[in-house]
Amino acid sequence: MQHISESKLYLSMPRSPPAADSYQQGCIRMTLENADLWKSFHSIGTEMIITKHGRRMFPHCSISLSGLQPFANYVIMIDMVPADSFKYKWKKEQWEVAGKSEPQPPCRTYMHPDSPAPGCHWMKQSLSFLKMKLTNNTLDQHGHIILHSMHRYYPRFHITQADSPYTVRWGPFQNFSFPETTFTAVTAYQNPKITKLKIDHNPFAKGFREGGTHSHSKRCRSNRSPPAKRAALDRKSLCNSHPDLQRMPSPSQPAEAGKDHASTQQPLKGGNLSAVEQDPSESLHAEPLELHEYDYSCEEQMVPASVPYQPYRSLEYARYPLPSNDVDAAHNLVHPPPHPLATAEHNPQQHGYYHHSHHHSHAADWSQYPLFSYSCW
DNA sequence: TCCTCTAACACTTTTGAATCGC
DNA sequence: AGCGATTCAAAAGTGTTAGAGG
Numbered sequence: 001m002q003h004i005s006e007s008k009l010y011l012s013m014p015r016s017p018p019a020a021d022s023y024q025q026g027c028i029r030m031t032l033e034n035a036d037l038w039k040s041f042h043s044i045g046t047e048m049i050i051t052k053h054g055r056r057m058f059p060h061c062s063i064s065l066s067g068l069q070p071f072a073n074y075v076i077m078i079d080m081v082p083a084d085s086f087k088y089k090w091k092k093e094q095w096e097v098a099g100k101s102e103p104q105p106p107c108r109t110y111m112h113p114d115s116p117a118p119g120c121h122w123m124k125q126s127l128s129f130l131k132m133k134l135t136n137n138t139l140d141q142h143g144h145i146i147l148h149s150m151h152r153y154y155p156r157f158h159i160t161q162a163d164s165p166y167t168v169r170w171g172p173f174q175n176f177s178f179p180e181t182t183f184t185a186v187t188a189y190q191n192p193k194i195t196k197l198k199i200d201h202n203p204f205a206k207g208f209r210e211g212g213t214h215s216h217s218k219r220c221r222s223n224r225s226p227p228a229k230r231a232a233l234d235r236k237s238l239c240n241s242h243p244d245l246q247r248m249p250s251p252s253q254p255a256e257a258g259k260d261h262a263s264t265q266q267p268l269k270g271g272n273l274s275a276v277e278q279d280p281s282e283s284l285h286a287e288p289l290e291l292h293e294y295d296y297s298c299e300e301q302m303v304p305a306s307v308p309y310q311p312y313r314s315l316e317y318a319r320y321p322l323p324s325n326d327v328d329a330a331h332n333l334v335h336p337p338p339h340p341l342a343t344a345e346h347n348p349q350q351h352g353y354y355h356h357s358h359h360h361s362h363a364a365d366w367s368q369y370p371l372f373s374y375s376c377w
Numbered sequence: 378t379c380c381t382c383t384a385a386c387a388c389t390t391t392t393g394a395a396t397c398g399c
Numbered sequence: 400a401g402c403g404a405t406t407c408a409a410a411a412g413t414g415t416t417a418g419a420g421g
Contacts, residue, residue, distance in 0.1 A: 051382095051383085051384095052382085052383070052384090089380075089381095090380095136382085149381075149382080150381080186381095187381065187382050187383080188381080188382075188383095203389065203390060203391095204388090204389060204390060204391095205388095205389085
């Protein structure tokens with residue numbers, strides 16, 4: 001796949017695996033697919049629509065994995081991490097800080113519908129989180145990921161060895177994230193450049209691109225039944241990225257200038273993130289994400305194949321137990337504690353939020369926090 | 378007044394059941 | 400009867416935009 005990043009980031013060596021990892025070997029490597037598309041959006045300032053009933057991401061999260069144990073079962077999940085502690089507003093064609101972030105909504109985790117599956121399955125082809133949906137409805141009952149509008153997030157992937165979704169809570173997590181997947185959650189697009197880019201790449205938007213005029217007659221639309229039958233697992237489609245995703249973004253996009261730099265950038269360290277994250281109140285105003293300073297070296301990441309078990313994590317899970325005898329019950333709402341990044345302790349002026357991806361200690365720390373998987377579509 | 382959110386809209390793509398042919 | 404390929408209608412998805420609401 002042409003969009004797989006060629007750059008690599010190697011992290012610390014694996015530690016001794018837990019007992020279950022009897023033939024633990026090497027490192028798990030995660031690669032972001034359609035990375036070029038993500039970069040194109042990121043260079044402008046990615047916006048993701050969130051709606052009451054849930055909206056898919058575009059670009060969607062698609063990854064490939066290697067380094068897993070072929071016959072060990074893994075559960076792979078994704079959640080959304082606050083990128084900083086600010087709320088934003090779109091003013092005069094640029095993003096500005098509009099104050100401190102609001103209290104974080106219930107933290108939810110989306111589990112890949114193939115989970116659990118053996119390592120050979122995950123490594124056979126890329127994984128798509130196409131069907132994951134984002135919502136701003138804090139009372140959402142469908143298991144969609146709940147976000148605040150006008151706040152920034154980035155997806156975080158979790159891999160853990162587990163034979164069932166209900167044993168996940170006892171296993172060590174490994175976390176991955178990709179800086180270029182950071183986005184601002186919005187209820188309506190703010191930046192017209194984002195709109196154009198989405199229309200150019202998202203096939204579902206063709207109706208608006210080619211339809212031309214809008215009829216605003218308020219005729220009633222027939223109510224559509226919920227996708228109950230869609231709940232049947234469609235593995236075939238999960239790993240097929242849409243042809244449009246393969247297309248390169250328009251070279252006329254200013255993003256290209258920064259992208260050309262990517263291969264020559266220095267390895268991403270904690271402080272060399274875009275200036276945006278270091279001082280949002282000032283640097284957000286010009287180019288939304290200052291990508292010409294940006295380094296893409298972490299599109300492919302390696303982390304220790306095993307994160308040390310955190311004894312007190314089980315206490316966290318004990319406080320927020322998952323049902324253990326009913327698959328549907330896994331969709332019950334759970335309200336875990338706020339994400340660590342959402343705490344006041346996190347200050348983007350002091351360190352970039354990408355740190356955790358590159359420092360083992362951070363990855364391990366984050367793995368202490370509970371994950372809840374009750375959403376598969 | 379400003380900002381954010383919601384819902385209706387037209388159109389495309391995806392999905393899956395039904396049908397057909399071997 | 401069983402299987403794979405094809406067809407097609409329904410469902411799901413998209414961004415836009417007027418209007419509501421805080």
